[in-house]
Amino acid sequence: MDLDAVRTFVAVVDAGRFQEAAAHLTITQQAVSKRVAGLEKELAVRLFDRTARGARLTIDGQAFLPHARELLRAEERAAASVRPGSRALRVDVIGRRLAPAELLRAFHRAHPDAELDVVTLFDADAAIAAVRSGAIDASFRALTRQPPADLEATRVYDEPLQLVTGPAHELAAARTVRPGLLAGHRIWMPGLVAGTEWAAYYDDLAAEFGLTIEATGPDFGTEPLLDTIADSATLATFVGELTRLVWPAHQDLRRIPVRDPTPVYPHSLFWRGDNPHPTLTALRAHLRSQRAGEGTWAPRWAS
Amino acid sequence: MDLDAVRTFVAVVDAGRFQEAAAHLTITQQAVSKRVAGLEKELAVRLFDRTARGARLTIDGQAFLPHARELLRAEERAAASVRPGSRALRVDVIGRRLAPAELLRAFHRAHPDAELDVVTLFDADAAIAAVRSGAIDASFRALTRQPPADLEATRVYDEPLQLVTGPAHELAAARTVRPGLLAGHRIWMPGLVAGTEWAAYYDDLAAEFGLTIEATGPDFGTEPLLDTIADSATLATFVGELTRLVWPAHQDLRRIPVRDPTPVYPHSLFWRGDNPHPTLTALRAHLRSQRAGEGTWAPRWAS
DNA sequence: CGCGACTACAACCCTGCGTTGTGCACCTAG
DNA sequence: CTAGGTGCACAACGCAGGGTTGTAGTCGCG
The missing domain is CATH 3.40.190.10 (Periplasmic binding protein-like II)
Incomplete structure (x- = not known):
């Protein structure tokens, strides 16, 4: 769909006549006619009833009009998003x-x-x-x-951390867990990238409480990670309490708050x-x- | 802004490389390069960092991306609004x-x-x-x-009718008004078009209660009508109770419910x-x- | 019935987009 | 360090498509 044609369509609606719209757009009436005809051909509907006194919207044209205006607004917002000064x-x-x-x-x-x-x-x-x-x-x-x-x-x-485990995990039934208790457990966080401030955070966390945090393996995203956690009796991972997680019901994952002390992400x-x-x-x-x-x-x- | 260029931009983002995006769009890599370059030129920002392993979004590209997707969704909605079958x-x-x-x-x-x-x-x-x-x-x-x-x-x-008057009108202070009381007054409704069902409604209303409803003069819209009503001691008009009306505070218009009986628009x-x-x-x-x-x-x- | 207002159609031209062909930069393996 | 592979940009060319001028057709009105 050609945005210039959409703009022309809206101009014709506002002007009521092809000729006046053409004047506003500083093109010829024939060009306006072509653009509108092209748009009508692409949409396979008639947008205007042409009369000797101008152009009136058809029903399809009326239905299309608000969407056309929204399209032009979206174009303007998109352009504004990268315009220096006065941007979002x-x-x-x-x-x-x-x-x-x-x-x-x-x-x-x-x-x-x-x-x-x-x-x-x-x-x-x-x-x-x-x-x-x-x-x-x-x-x-x-x-x-x-x-x-x-x-x-x-x-x-300061976001409190939670432990995510599958149902077979040793800590699956715990209401809360103390960080020191995690010393022997394997915490798997495949997303960690060395050199970032969040990797530094988990390094310090691991050092403080003697945790084993593994960042091995490629990061395929959250869903494969949860798949693995759900099926494992030994692997768990950390998330913040506001982290959005959704998983299929059959995975039966648990989010267990960590307490005494509560590690928080600052x-x-x-x-x-x-x-x-x-x-x-x-x-x-x-x-x-x-x-x-x-x-x-x-x-x-x-x- | 060329929607094909925007579509191409999104395809490159999703593919991560110009070549793969070109394959999805069934055009050549050079055409993808040209389209993206054209978009970058129009927006006057660089959208991708080109590397030997593909293309990564710049900050501007990241900011632009959601607007680009929204633009394409708006295009789809616009097209769907006139597509026979499965439309809104x-x-x-x-x-x-x-x-x-x-x-x-x-x-x-x-x-x-x-x-x-x-x-x-x-x-x-x-x-x-x-x-x-x-x-x-x-x-x-x-x-x-x-x-x-x-x-x-x-x-x-069944929408109850209200009378709209200016502050100088004889009925301006009334809490409610009976329709029979309006017999001598001038009701001005310049929007009425003969042959429509709403003109028929007001015809019947006028006949029933002996009103004088004038539909003379061209219809310039609601605001000029309210302008005139506000300054007149004899003109009033009808609106439905849910009709949206806004007027400047200085006009001091009143909406007076009509009662005993209450004329309703069905x-x-x-x-x-x-x-x-x-x-x-x-x-x-x-x-x-x-x-x-x-x-x-x-x-x-x-x- | 002729005139004015308005749009569609036709022919022409040129811009611009996509293609092919090529060059250059970067990464990696040996 | 070098050779090869990968990936994007630049150049030249050809054609489609959109804009312009000119003209025809239709409708409403006096």
């Missing part, structure tokens, strides 16, 4: 199913008019560079060190202090900064 | 600001997934013909006579009995049929 707030999240994306969804529910573009960069360092350059407006990341002086940051959410938000984007202001107001809670554990770099 | 439920309403449109909005809130296309035909006869031919699925209209035997109909809403829904559209079933279930209430007036043909 662009935010980096560590993953689309993880807690920061959830926080963004909650923000969007509270501010339905706020335009957001969500991206995922390689790691916190890439996010810092992107925020500094202005390529993105803000980033949800855990910060393993102080951010550069030209950036502002706030701790927004999500921060950071942004450039000189960024005037109003949606950024609203987002910061929406997120309460938080301090470490009692009975929780986080890496030393998070304090 | 197409319903005729008497006007987009009047009660039937409001009932449809309520239905849509209750069934957010239901796809609706709203059209407005000339009058009830045109709507009957369109429903019979299958051009539309259903219509909200007042029926001045029994519908053809192959159509089903149900009375869905909205019906009708459709073809053999139409299997599931959304039509849901719409009928959502609308309760209603009988004439006590103390109301409607034309004899509505009973």
